[in-house]
Amino acid sequence: MIYHNYLPNTDESRQKMLDIIGVSSQEDLFKNIPVELQKNTSLVLPESHCELEIQNRILELAQKNIWPGGYVSFLGAGCYNRYIPSVIDNILSRVEFLTAYTPYQPEISQGTLQAIYEFQTMICNLTGMDVSNASMYDGATATAEAILMSCRITKKNKTIVSRALNPETQDVIKTYLSGPDIDIITAPINEDSITDINNLFELTANKDIASIVIQVPNFLGNIEEVRKIEQIAHNAGALFVVIIDPISVGMIKPPGAYGADIVTGDGQSLGNNMMYGGPAFGFMACRQKHMRNMPGRIVGSSLDSDGNTAYTLTLQTREQHIRRDKATSNICTNHSLCALAGSIYLSIIGPKGLKEIANICFQRAHFLASKISEIEGFKIPHDNFFNEFIMILPDNLSVDVFNKEMLDRKIIPGINLNSYYHELPGAILISVTEKNKPVDLYLFLSALRELVEEYVLN
């Protein structure tokens, strides 16, 4: 038979067990399965690779990816190249966190449970809300679930979603809401690339809206008129749902300060690798009164039989394993380990670090933008931004040519906004984080100047 490092059974142990069971071969264990179903058994798959062969294969594949250290990148748009403290890796590689299941048995899961309780506290503090759950898959699904939640709470089935939400989030919302047939109204943006308030006001006239959803800073980098939108939402009896970049809270007030009812967001920025888009985690927090309408797991503090503080999953009657089709969501496994990375990150960064990171991003982004705007042909249409901004290419420089030229210089520019926003031709979304060193900014600027020489001035 087969010996394998993941399979401790030996031929002897297999035989011993077969004897006890009273069958003569391992194949016989499957005799309840109709034979005609067992015809097509052999799998067309690679042969078993030993670890060395796996390492070789992975190296082969790795060589087909770039070495990111060789490039300077200004890609953001929902996934960010950020400083990740090394402590996180060391902790996450501890098998006690890595290979534990969901903490169903609290007495032997206090590590995970307390870490989640602390996570929830941090998310509450970051969002200005009262209650957070233990995590969601990502920011987009968290937002979609927040809308479903808003419909449950308000018993309405329309939502207004700003067109300045991350387009991926908009797509996911559309998919999620197609199930229960909730109407999505997309609120247009104005010439400042923020949600158009006047239009929003009109859209809420009927007061049949469950929620208004905005993103701060919005996908185009700009800060929305949050207080006006809050008024429109609440006047219409809708919940005010705000998606945030958690790093931005180092500079911009948490949504709790301007009347949000539910806050969501993506936690990739908090200590999680980009990893080609996943996994990271989504977070969701809300006001106390909406707690029992939350989807997902929640950890609460309690006491053990000795009277000591102990943590446990709680409010489970919201969840699928108890309430089945009446649950607040189908979510079961969430993104706990990524949320743990987020907790450790926030512990390390601390209140001062968060402010400092936000300031670095803001200052470097604004410096870059102001320098770009000095270069002939390049335009920076807005300055109401945090760390991402729109740059408009010169007329005679196409996005394709621009990208190619930049990549040739080992610079990865931002995404092409025009594919999402037809009204923004030649628009690139530039993201600046603490990983973009000042010299990287100068590199970017001198590349632009070279392109001006070549494509604009000639």
Added chain:
Amino acid sequence: MIYHNYLPNTDESRQKMLDIIGVSSQEDLFKNIPVELQKNTSLVLPESHCELEIQNRILELAQKNIWPGGYVSFLGAGCYNRYIPSVIDNILSRVEFLTAYTPYQPEISQGTLQAIYEFQTMICNLTGMDVSNASMYDGATATAEAILMSCRITKKNKTIVSRALNPETQDVIKTYLSGPDIDIITAPINEDSITDINNLFELTANKDIASIVIQVPNFLGNIEEVRKIEQIAHNAGALFVVIIDPISVGMIKPPGAYGADIVTGDGQSLGNNMMYGGPAFGFMACRQKHMRNMPGRIVGSSLDSDGNTAYTLTLQTREQHIRRDKATSNICTNHSLCALAGSIYLSIIGPKGLKEIANICFQRAHFLASKISEIEGFKIPHDNFFNEFIMILPDNLSVDVFNKEMLDRKIIPGINLNSYYHELPGAILISVTEKNKPVDLYLFLSALRELVEEYVLN
């Protein structure tokens, strides 16, 4: 003052402590130091780098090294590119092993102690000896210490060292023996690139030799006439010291089987990264009767007050912290964590794996050698080798040109033997391990064929 993530003191805590101590500033704590010595205090060093800046600097340096994944390498000669199971990293990164000190307090160091006890057992089994210590710095220093040990045991002060020992080891022996003024006699090699037996016999005529030291396989890859050398040594009343490549024991008998008294070697091959030459570990094992002459730490099994098996450092009266200048060595901190990597490696590889690895190395090396010998102009002078062998370049291909051409092809050939062995012009030491895939061998061969085209046939 200074706030830093490695320094938990705050200005408040500093002041509180100063008050208790009764001095007014931190500088005052140093008032016992003559003031004139404190003039030149400020250090000309970089400013404090935060972790992100460290990461940036390290990336900058990393970019000045090659990415080894992009090359095929046949370098060996005492440091080997080998398969390292991933389990090792996960265990070694556990702070419980990583940041513990030497296990002076056995009750809270049983993890390290049992691991060393198991390590000692594995080394005994690999070498065929009775006693192993807890590790040495590397194979070269282990060997030098073995010679010192042989002098203590035999009360003689000459040693014969084969010229076919790794030249680095020979150098280190020379340095170590310069202290106590022990004479080193270098035994020449014969035309088979092994130690010359006849000569050796003559050198021992006076019976004033403490030890004969050989390496199996020797530095040139070949297997020594171990039984004859054993006889010569023991007939002369000298100890027989054998240096082994632990991987070779998967194919070649352990030195205990052919009469060695002390066995040493380097453990880099056992689960340790090459890391530009260190750290890995040295091992040393000997017969029971010589145990009390061993240098270094030794762990023994004992009982605790409940009668349970427990481990502790033992036979410490050999050591410097007890015996000071009368100790068997000055060694204190050894290479424990690297030895742990070795233990984990051997646990993973197991008896069958060791045989298989040895066979892979042997077969691939011999296949490569036999194919090289078919190429016009290239010569393989010996076949009595395990996994490293001498290749002689064609006359009209210099080592420098050869190296350059191979590096251009992303192949890193072996070392130039001529710089150590004047009698071997054009000799390259080729090492083949389990990491050299068959396709790598073909790549090497076709490069040679190209060079023949270019340099030999034209």
Added chain:
Amino acid sequence: MTKLIFEKSEQGRRGCLLPEAGVPEIDPDSAIDSSLLNEEEICLPETSELEIMRHYVELSNKNHCIEKGFYPLGSCTMKYNPKVNESICQLPRFKDLHPYLPVTFVQGTLELMYELQNFFAEITGMDKVSLQPAAGSHGEFTGMLIVKAYFKNKGEERTKVIVPDSAHGTNPASAKMCGYEILEVKSNDKGQVDIEKLEELVDDKVAAIMLTNPNTLGIFEENIQKIAEIMHKAGALLYYDGANLNAIMGIVKPGDMGFDIVHINTHKTFSTPHGGGGPGSGPVAVKDYLSDFLPVPTIDFDGESFFLKYDTPLTIGKVRSFYGNVGVLLRAYTYVLAMGKNGLKQVSMDAVLNANYLKEKLKTKFFLPYEGLCMHEFVLSGKIQKEQGVNTLGIAKRMMDFGIHPPTIYFPLIVPEAMMIEPTETESNEILDNFIEIMEQIAKEIEENPEEVLKSPHNTPVKKIDEVLAAKKPNVAYKKQ
């Protein structure tokens, strides 16, 4: 008791430092509405790096995990999570890739994902795969949206989905999220779907049945072909919850059983670590006729290079950001390579062998509600012990004292005092025998002194926890005094 990290905070302490901006700075209010600027500090811990390490090391030591001991948590497939899977995720060439990099920059990752799609299609006997879903439940949701889109495209209005009474809670919840009404079909006395009852439920308003096979009792649904026939005849689809795929790899394929859609739990069958509650991943595989409805993008190959295929007009859309839990998928990929075609079959054979062995040994002391061969897991009932004074929760707590994680308890709902035991193939015979001994000892303790047993656990970091208090007075975030 470990203080909260917030309680270890000391003003001014730093867990890390940060660089200067290094550029001329402007006043934030010159760009951003000053009333929105956050003057205050967010309440986060202020600690040194060492303190943070100590905190999380201490917390971690309060967890059970696979490397600490047996973890027979039924339905969760707590097999060994190989460490090579972890190392590959540390390579900068994988972990530091932005999802919007040009595809020419990430051909290695795309090739891996493409191959993995094919592996999963082969193992499940399906045709096309989406790697996007983030977990099993998310896969179910995605699959049921595909069902919905399929019928919408066909112009059929179907509003109901059937699930067995033994189904996992996510099945009805996921169908419900897609707007379906749930019909429950009863199990028969063999623990399998009652065919007659099923036939009664099926009509042209039924869109699908969601099954796992082997089912949550660890029993293979012998009538699966009949079930498929009934459903397909009614124009409905069959959805396969892949939670139990570990029982049948290389033995039988869901596609051959008649399923139209399958999801896979890589964090169960394919050895990706569970992380204390995720991230996992829940790829969805479908038959050809459903492939047009898969979420976008899928990974495709044009003969020269790999690309993200968005051009799928009937797609249900996106179910999450980007392309999937790539970090998890890398691990699943290396696992499939590690086992290979024969190894995967041996996985299932050993998983089933271990389970049957335990079942045979344990049924003498504990009530086995359904006799016969089980698959990779089986369900015992603690009803004998309950009569003796200790319910299944009590048994579970006592097991902890022996360093063993209790089985899944009180699920499936149709077995009173259920203990769902899944040993997995990565446990050795010594571990199984040790477990048997412990279970026999606990049975004996309950016979002799049930009150004592009820005081368990004793050797755990905390004692039995008051869950009622937690729910009655929810305290779900720390508030500084």
Added chain:
Amino acid sequence: MTKLIFEKSEQGRRGCLLPEAGVPEIDPDSAIDSSLLNEEEICLPETSELEIMRHYVELSNKNHCIEKGFYPLGSCTMKYNPKVNESICQLPRFKDLHPYLPVTFVQGTLELMYELQNFFAEITGMDKVSLQPAAGSHGEFTGMLIVKAYFKNKGEERTKVIVPDSAHGTNPASAKMCGYEILEVKSNDKGQVDIEKLEELVDDKVAAIMLTNPNTLGIFEENIQKIAEIMHKAGALLYYDGANLNAIMGIVKPGDMGFDIVHINTHKTFSTPHGGGGPGSGPVAVKDYLSDFLPVPTIDFDGESFFLKYDTPLTIGKVRSFYGNVGVLLRAYTYVLAMGKNGLKQVSMDAVLNANYLKEKLKTKFFLPYEGLCMHEFVLSGKIQKEQGVNTLGIAKRMMDFGIHPPTIYFPLIVPEAMMIEPTETESNEILDNFIEIMEQIAKEIEENPEEVLKSPHNTPVKKIDEVLAAKKPNVAYKKQ
């Protein structure tokens, strides 16, 4: 009790698999003397990967470590070992480099080593540095060989080396390895070298004195300039054991005190992890006039690129293979960067502050043999407690019950019942206060009930160990029954 990994072995089980050779195979005896071929299997464990993980996880949990709690082990500088140091060692561009690669391929590593040489020269006030030595003791050996080579080159025959009675055992042992006879100089009542006694010992046969300053009592040798004068006048050299460098960085340099040779313990002062007994590293720094004797190669720079400098005719040779414990040196480098010039000074200031604070607090309950300001550590005597019935070993064992690693005990030898306490700068005031409380409690327990204290430790993985048995009947390797 954890079984030995050998006892968990089961024939046939595999911890890993290996590939085929993949080439035509020959019979080994066609190349190698068949009588040397190993027919048998070496006795090594046969276990599954999971079992190996469980084994080492279980073992690890029996260790104390810095991240588990206070570790005031005097002379060992058990400061926090930053995790960024560990991550950089994981980069393939550092860890997978063969030492014989062309230097053009490894300019990054060489640049780092070159800079580090300069950092160490600056911190110690010396001129040239060798990074080769593998540990402190190895540095001493290297340094004393340099002394020997220096005098040999000068044609002077000097045979003796002076060490204080408070010196660490490696000092005399290292000097002895170089063939020197050891003279011990007594300490005076201030715990410092007795100058008169020293003058008596010095003659033209004395090659050097080996000192650490602050000395092992944690006291700065105030007469260091006088000592240097005495030695240098006699034509002898001063060797500085850098074990205690953590006390004086940025405050005073050994070079300015008159030392000619210094070794550094990176695993103490520069935060590289101790690994349960190494690997550390012990770079040696010398004044210009000794630089010709340094081991080869050193790392040098020719204005364009970095290279290995072998061209040093008077070199003592090589003291180990290759160039040093590069993996350890990488960590030391990042540590120096992390602290920077001001940070290193603050390290020493905080280390000394923490030590003096503890000393002030603890001297009320424990005997302090030498009054006055201490440096980064101090030595208490347990003699009061010994009179009450509990010796220092007993106090140490009791400390373990509180999760604290005992201080270094019975060293230095000149203090009876010594407890050498070094808190380091990475411990917070809360930790220090907690330690003080514990020590006070233990003192009280000893006053009230010494017998009870002698039963400690209670909360450790094993109880007090019979060390006499271990030495009397040495069992140093497992033999299969």
